[in-house]
Amino acid sequence: MTDNKQVLLSISADGIAELTLNRPEVHNAFDDDVIEQLIAKLESVSNNNDVRALILRSNGKNFSAGADLAWMKRMARNSHQENLKDAGRLAKLMELLNSLNKPTIGLIQGAAYGGAVGLAACCDIVIASEEAQFCLSEVKIGLIPAVISPYVVRAIGERQSRRYFLTAEAFSAATAQKFGLVHEVVASPELFDDACARITRTLSKNSPQGMRAAKELIFAVSHKVIEQTVIQDTAERIADIRVSAEGQEGLSAFLEKRKPNWIQE
Template sequence: MTDNNHVLLRQNDNGIAELILNRPEVHNAFDDQIIESLISQLEHVDTNDNIRVLILRSNGKNFSAGADLAWMKRMAKNSHQENLQDAGRLAKLMERLNNLSKPTIGLVQGAAYGGAVGLAACCDIVIASEDAQFCLSEVKIGLIPAVISPYVVRAIGERQSRRFFLTAEAFSANTAKTFGLVHEVVATADLFDDACARITATLRRNSPQGMRAAKDLIFAVSSKVIDQAVIDDTAKRIADIRVSTEGQEGLSSFLEKRKPNWIQE
């Protein structure tokens, strides 16, 4: 286990890692130091071949209240350039999580406000408890959900964004599921581990290379015009992976009716 008290990284023997926000006394609000810790841990996870799946979760009743008020107060006194640099680090966090080469599962309970909605939107799979409440609250204090917007708009669509960016209304886990932000709703956070175990067992049976390539494929074709460039790119991607080591192993194991070598159990 790696930790700096407020950000914990735990890894088990099955290749599952948990990145945990651990500031329940302030509803897991994050500041510049926590952002740097999260970026560092995500970079470690991305390059660690022993980690197959990352779970993002938090301790306490709330997933995250978003930006820490003391941090926001401090940044309000800084120059435009300092604010630009600071915002760039939050943008870097979102980019790192969104583009992580491993599958990511976000577990959301209680409040997920402001930037926390961005964290959820950057995860591949999101499970929320029924008590979860999402809120893009920035306009209430004269701000905008700027650096999280590319990910949130992709997750919930332009139409819902046009309402909830502007009204700052809170919406429930079940509403978030209808928007596409949440994939599964469980009754209570106590059921997160069971839901995660089911999904991670499925993910661990899949080719690590295949999942990395599939995630990259989604980004490559999402919202693109299906022109000759896209057609040629997708053809190249399948040709490349067919002749790769894992591609060959996957095809061979299927034809030989045996488990591929990436399944250890």
Template structure:
């Protein structure tokens, strides 16, 4: 697959790195970049050798959000064309959010507008101390609509009421306090911190982690009802009798390394 706006690599452990690669425009995205990201995500999701995904960026900034030239062109188009365009961005956020393997966002520099959606859609997000964030849409008469379900899930309604409306720039520390980030690290420490997370994730059952992600998506924010209880009991029963569930339990009881680690020579 030919890539223009991204760089993708997969190491021997199955760690895929997806790099936003338009540093000349601060990794701002347009319709072409969105289409490329969707294609890359599908390819990586379908690749059984991929264990997890790291979303990172080239240059000084994570992403400036929407490309100005793209927004200018969309302002000249009608409602139906804008709806179709927005559907593609919504599809990107959804596919990243539901990516079947663990995802880690690495943030340095600025992450503005739609870039916060990408961060919020990843399972784990870490940023350098000097990183900054902004939901800047209202400054130009727009709203953070497509990314709002993911950002609001991360930071909550109360914080959204402030930052959606003020378009204030806020620090990595504030982003961490609000729940957008899991960890804030010093300058130059992103790689080391990410590697620590990767090492933890690679110890775990690939099937188990995918099932855990699906569990979260299925029961988060739902009332504890008979249907929810039934879903959880079915989920644990299914994973117990699965190949990796059986292997994991056997390895634990027999005090040996499970097969998914043995395949990596760990």
């Protein structure tokens, strides 16, 4: 890896991690070094029990222009095997962010192109500024949005993917919200912190184990046929969490009309 200041990680006293792309001079485009830094920092957040939630953001005018041009030129000269290995690391990044065992909030301003749309799709909650523009631009240069496609198609649906994967048209934050990629649109990036604070305050009142299990539950039932295996799995999940330490604490706190011990106020 080169300059570790390209990706910043900070953790507040109340357990909110901020992971920041810090390459504004190249519109926060990412290359193999940045991907490895993001993977390492996401793994550290995943293993840190003091972290309650993760915010993914970037410095500068644009969230991310996607793949770095110099990196793409280098990859074009590499062998098929080298390209496969390289793509595997980007796929690893997307999978880590998508399945992170903490709630994740993505903050999108300016351009979010190519792989950056994948990063947004992998976040649990996405807030975009009004001027944000999204674009799955790969076909313009003869490529495809391959490793991000499972997450983007789940976020915006097959029907919208069939248009925007093929046309590479840019679409607005308002349109992204209609598609389901964005949850909330704010007037400007200056309002990100207020919106984030409101959401993280809500998250901090919830059971960390409960949120982690709820996220796993979504993946377990999403796009599954509702049949006996799924029904039995969901029954086992609720039985397991009811008898867990946090489940018992939450139920006791509710019945005793007190705050559970994970609320630190």
